[in-house]
Each structure stands twice: as structure tokens, then as C-alpha cells.
Amino acid sequence: MRKGDRLKEKIIQKEQIGKWLEKLSKDYEIWAPVKRNGLVLFHPVTSAKEIYFNFLNSKKTPKDLFFPQSEVLFSFPKEEVKKEVKTILQKPRIVFAIRPCDAKSLALLDQVFDSEDYQDPYYIERREGTLLVGLACTHPQQSCFCTSVGGGPFAKPHLDLLMADLGDGKYFVEALTERGEGLLEKDDSWQEPQKKDREKLAKIKEEAEEKVKSKLVTKGLEKKLDKIFDSSLWDRVHQRCLGCGICTYLCPTCHCFALLDEKDKARVERIRNWDSCMFPEFTVEASGHNPRISNRERMRQRVMHKFNYFVERYGETACVGCGRCIQSCPVNMDIREIIEEIRNE
């Protein structure tokens, strides 16, 4: 491709998606939102019929396609320890219809797992072997606040392709990387976007952005947090929290883990499990000493990590505004309210 050329854009009819995916599934394993028992999660699919296109967002984030909730890293006895990491992916993958917020979260996880000093082979192989086909959000929810943390319902960064449902049986599909463009191999039945398609796209984008009603002021938040580590605010905000950790499990940017061993008679497996800074055991030492002794310290850690420590370390807020922590908290805690309270402190 010559410099300055626009990457491919296409109009794909809804009914053509099936054929497209069928073609792609020869070379790729395709993961897409599927509704089962009322729950929308990413599953491998072989046909477009399985995909639930009208989803708002998946209950769990697709982060576990890259950083599984539980994963055997290797096993003992020692001859097996020496075995190289097997190829993790049998086939390259496409995460189809991932939301822009979740795509952004992967770029944040890259900072941690693919840092300059230590590269995590388990994560990186999955990440490099996976293309992200985004589906723009035309129906942001009440709990969404992506536009306050540098994202947007139609945000393109970190995606290979972005699809937008124009609402008239057509999808506007834009390649954002060369790898993404490779997915749009010539199909004569696809159309080139016309002026009216572009106008429609601009309109629904604007409408979607307007639907993100929550407007949080995060500018200067990092500096504010620097000053209030010892504030009595933390005595208040944690009071309702049960410490169940659901906010961290459903968060697309949370990445804390524990390495631990599971054994049966024959062998021992070293496993990596998701862990949570909201759990008391997370920091308890062999001596019994626990530097984060109560929910107060743990809640502070969670907020600080996302809006201060991560910013200091990597230059970005570790929150993409997906709102999952708000939707699923059993006691209706709302990170937006906590941020508001911090700003007013």
C-alpha cells in the first residue's frame, strides 16, 4: 500500500456477513458475542447465526481470551518443567464485534504483559495471533462513561477493523490496520461507501456519543489523588463494599494474578489464576502481617491503581469506562460517584 492511501472501506449487507465469516473461518477461529441462558459472552462461532448482534456489551470482558481466568503454565515433575511453552493458539483468531472500550483495555494490558523488561509469552502469543474486529456502540448504556476516559462508542484505536450498523440493513466497515484490511478481501458483492453512507455514519456516531450521558472530569484527577492518600474520604467510600471482588473480575483492565500450585497424586501443576486486590489474602504475608489490613486500604488501592499509579507508570488511566463494575456491584457502588467525591474532596 502506498503512503497516504486510505485503507479499505466497504459497505457490507447484513445478510452478507454469514458468507464473509464462513470464508474467514477457514483461516481463523472466530470468537463473537453469543447469548446463552440470557448471558452474553464471547464464544467460538462457526456461523453468523450464532452471533448476538444486538448486544449492549458482554457480561464478562473478552480479556480472558488473552489472559485466561485460570491457566496451567507448566507442570512438574521436572522433565516437564523443561518443556518449552507449547504453541498456545492452534489457529489465528478473530475477536468479532468487540466493543471499542474492550479493545482499548487490551492496549492497556499490553503495557503490563509486554513491558520492555519482561515479556509474558502466554499473553503475547495470544495477542499477536488475534485480530480485533470492532463493532461500534450505537446504544451506550446508562453505566457507560468511555468518553470521559479517552474513548468513545466509535473509537478506532487498537482495532483492526471497525464495523458500524448503519441501521438500514448495512454495515459500514473500515479497515484500520493492514492486517484488518486483509480480512476485507475482494468480494464483488460488497459496495463502496457512498456519500450518504458516510453522512449516516457521522450521524449515528454523533448520536451514540450523545447517549453517553455520564460526564466525568478526570483531568487533574491523578494530581488530586496524590494529595488525598490519607484523607478521611477513604473511611467513607469503602463502607458499603462487601469485598466480593466482582468489580475486579469483570474489569477489562484489572490484571492482578496469583501463581499457585495444584497437585494430585501424579503431578503438580503451576497455575496462574486471576486474583483481586479487593481480597484480604491478596497481600497477607507468611508472618501474618497484612499491609492492606481493611477494605479501606483495599478500596483505596483499587482506585489509586486505576487513576493514579497506572497513570504515573504508563501515562494512561487504567479504566475504559465500560461500566461493568457499576452494573454488577451487588451493593450498587459506582466508581463515577467515588471519582466525583474525590474531586470534591
Add this chain to the structure above:
Amino acid sequence: MNDLYHPRSVSIRKTVIENEARDIKTFELVFLEQKEREKFKFSCGQFAMLSVAGAGESPIGIASSPLDDEYLQFTVKRYPTGVLTTALHSLEEGSELGVRGPYGNFFPLKTMEDKNIVIVGGGFAFTTLRSTIRYLLDDKNRSRFRDITVLYGARSPGELIYKSELKQWEERDDVNMYVTVDKGEEDWKGRVGLVPNILSEVGPSSENSIALVCGPPIMLKYTMPPLLDLGFSPERIITSLERRMSCGIGKCGRCNIGSKYICKDGPVFTYKELRELPEVAI
């Protein structure tokens, strides 16, 4: 790259029970493949993850000197609630385990050259300081450093670790040794007194000096004021922190204090840096 979480196999060549309570043991480990020892390049103050299949891993400071090139030593206290430390203590000589590392930063050995060194240790947190002392006192190194003063204290005579080495150091005339216990016993002929008090009594000069201090938090807390009184500036006081860790490489997210990961940005910090961190009450 595939080695990121894989421990290297080592076997226990020797164990030494260090204290009367018999819950502090030094493990001398040799790599099953000697070339792994050569690859394991570390400096004083660093740590490694020790790994027992079935019991998991824990971060432990390296107690041997980088110049001890055949083996690694780790001194580990067994806690009844500590899964790994209990498993480790139950292993016999000849048993195999895993080592992953070395990790973390280290004491500023380069900056310490041509300076007087004051080393203050308490309890079993003396391990990486012992690595440092062995390194400084090595014939190859001693002339590069000025006066070396070592003040080491434990609760009782029976809780002093590295006893035979302490004795050897006391017999040398190129190191000023002060060993003290909080509470003496009948046959204890040495010093009695808390580390911070003995430090004030000894009063090492802060001129052209660097202090390395490791010990339980309470000792650290009370050792800083006398050091400052002696004229040590906060950036010339070096200490080492501990936190629970799982990965040792800044990913698992648990050992941070503020934005600093103890595993990666530490464990060695100057007192100046420490005072700027939240959550540290020293």
C-alpha cells in the same frame, strides 16, 4: 522468553539451622546444571523466587555473595502459616527445588566505593546485608571501600544468625563489629541493648559514609532518627522492603507501594525515596 515463570532446578547441598528456636535455616543450593549458576548473575540486595513443587513460590533475599560462584544461599524463617517456608524447612539435603531470578534492584555498591560503610541489621532481615558484608570483605574488594562498621542485633543470643561468621568478622581488624542482643542470658558476655541505642553509642561518623539498614519495621523506624542525628542525609541511608509477591517481575500487581513495585523498583530504596512513598510508616 519462554523461561519467564519457569524455575531452574537446584538441589540442597547443605542446610544450617541458624537459631535456637530452630525456625531459621540457611539453604545452600547448587544448580543441577552449573552453567545455570553462571547465568544467574546477581548483586547484593537482590532476591529470587524459591519454588517447591506443590507448595508454590516465595520471594527470598539472596544471602550468599555474588563471589560465591558455586552455590546460592538463602536464609529462610519458617512461619506456621507460611506454606512455602514450611515446605522448604521440611526438605532434606539432596532434595530438589526451583529458583527463579534474580530479581529486583540492589545496594549501590559502585557509589559505596571509597566511602565508609555503616551496616545496621536486626533479626533475620540480616540476610542480604550478610551477602553485602561477604562481598565487601572479600580480598578482591576490601581495598575499594573505607572503614566498614557492622552493627547487628537480635532479640536474644540464641536468635543471632550466622554465628560463626560473626565471630570471624569480629576477629578481623578491617571491620568494626558490634553485636548486640535486646536481652542477655547468663552466659552472654557481649553487648546488651537495642540496635538504635547501640548505634547512638557507637556513633559512626557520617562523613563520606553510606548506611545500609535492614531489620524489622519497628527497628527501622527507631534507627532512622539516630542516623539523621549522626548527620546521615536521607539519600545516604539505604534500606530494603518486603511485600508479598507472586511474579517478582512487576505484573501480578500485589507488591506495590504507591506506583512503585517492590519487586522491580525495589526492594532497595533510599530513606529519601521511602519518605515519598505512601503507606510506609518509617
